[in-house]
Amino acid sequence: MNGLWWRCLSLCIFIGTSIGAPASEPSSDDNYWAQRSRFLIEESQVSLGGRMHFEYGERAANNILMAAKEEEVDEGFVDPSSFLPARNFLTVVDEVRGSSTFQIIEKMPKGAALHIHDTALTSADFVFENITFRDDLYVCRPADGSFQFRFRRVADKKVTCASSEGWELLADLRANSSIKDEVDTRIRQAMTMIVPDPAKAYPNVNVAWIAFQNIFITIEPMLTYLPVYEDYYYQGLYELYDDNVLYLELRSTLPTLYDLDGNQYGPIEVARLYKETTERFVKNHPDFIGTRLIYAPLRNANDRQMDDYLTTFAALRKEFPDFVIGFDLVGQEEKGEPLARFVDKLRAVSPSIRLFLHAGETNWNGLSTDENLIDAILLNATRIGHGYALLKHPRVLELAVEREVAIEVNPISNQQTILDFGARAVSATTSTRLS
Structure with a gap:
């Protein structure tokens, strides 16, 4: 047996033990069971909810x-x-x-939803049954079998279509009974990761992320049509409210919106839409507490783009100081830039902003992706999104508990991006009152 391998194995076996320390004296049966009972009580008290007091x-x-x-x-x-x-x-x-x-x-009652993304706010049923049946929705069907959607006028030539058929009115395709069912089936399939055999369809994290991102590539051009976006957000609030969620903190890239006249609407206008739509929803549902916005652009950015992000964030905070509450970076961590690249820029503004950072959404250990957790905690993040690799960084875990940094645990998301099929990370964080 290779000596180095054996030493590594020995380290794994003996790590955390006091080799050669005398064994504790065996206790009597009565004492043992009393100790065991106390042990279980103490363990339950330090777990999530262990010190709650029931009322009424x-x-x-x-x-x-x-x-x-x-x-x-x-x-x-x-x-x-x-x-x-x-x-x-x-x-x-x-x-x-x-x-x-x-x-x-x-x-x-659920209280608050603190980790929701803008274009994943409503059910797929609403997108299909409501939005895809609206007037002026055109579809492009390129040879690769994908669908591209956009609301447009007939004569609009600004957005090209890589199909010999060009842009087709979706209502006209549905009027053709010979293809209607196939078209609707393919549209539904493009909006979800549900397949007969997920393990075969998504064999690794990169394949799963591509499928996940393709959903948003498909639906975003529909959702970012100005009248749709407002209705979509209102519906998202309603679905949360119907689920007894009374407060939302929404992460948004603040995508550029458009209308049929060729106008475009930037981050300030989109944030204003969120704020005014929230106010309208609260007026109609007075027991709903409200929404706050976390500006969360894509993490796959260069230095210039990061400067633009922070400039945009400063403008948002100035315009909506009580509505826009923080900053994050979103997207697959393995494919995006690590937080370490932007530490100096974030430190320069961090005293005046709250950070809600996606970090450690990975199975890797000792690489830049899981080390995002170190930067998140050193940047004084208010909360950490996912934090799946947290148990591999005990010092970060210790500081998270000490500073009461909440971990936003997302078991279904972790499962679909091939991180966790048994909710192990959820069990670990809830057992330590982290999440």
């Missing part, structure tokens, strides 16, 4: 929820294949919706 009817409500949850856990212990959280969400989404635990949670 909260304990009774909790007992109902826990009974449903424990029934599913017990069934899963006997038959692991029946335990829905351990299976790919894309294959069990309908079963999840039908579970007793989900149906109870669905009716419960």
Whole structure:
């Protein structure tokens, strides 16, 4: 056996132990079980919710929820294949919706949604059933089988189409009964990652991210049509409200919007749309607390683009000081720039801004992607998005607990980007009261 390999193995076995230390004295049976009981109590107290005090009817409500949850856990212990959280969400989404635990949670108040992205705000059903049936929506069908959508006037030549058919009115395609069903099926498929065999379709993180990003490449030209964007955002608020979510912090790239007259609308106008639409929604639903905006452009940026981001953010804060609350960078970490590249720029403005940074959304260890966690904590991030690699950085974990930096845990997202199929990161962070 190779000596180096054996030494590494030995290190793995003995790390954290005091080699040669005397064993503790065996305790009596009564003392052992008392120690064990105290151990379980202490462990539960330091876990998420361990020190909560129930009021009014909260304990009774909790007992109902826990009974449903424990029934599913017990069934899963006997038959692991029946335990829905351990299976790919894309294959069990309908079963999840039908579970007793989900149906109870669905009716419960949720408080706040703190990690939602702008063009992933509503259900795919709303996009398909409402937006794709609107007037003036054209489709381009290039040879690669993809669909490109845009609201436009008939004579608009500004946006080219790589198809011999050119831009076709979607309503006309649907009027053709011989292709209507195929067109609708392909549109629906382009809006979701749901496939019969996700493991085969998305064998690794890069393939999964490409499929994920292609959804937004497909739908964004539809959503960024000004009248649609306002309706889409209002519908997103309604769907959250209908789910008993009463407050939203929205991450937005503040995409450029357009109208049929060729006008374009930049970050200030888009932020104003969010603010005014939120105010209209709150007026119609007075128990909804409101929305705050986190400006979150793409992390795949160069120095000049980062300067532009921060200039835009400063303008947003000046115009909407109580509405725009922070800054983030979004996108696949392996393909984007590490936070370390922009540390000096972020440090120059960080005393006056709050950072809500995506960091550690990766399985890697010792590379720039997971080391984003180090920069996030040193930049005094208010919250960390995903933080999947947090357990590989114990000092970051320690500081996150000490500084009460919340970790925005996203188990379904982690699963679909091929990071975690068993919610291990969720279990680890909730057990330490981090999330």
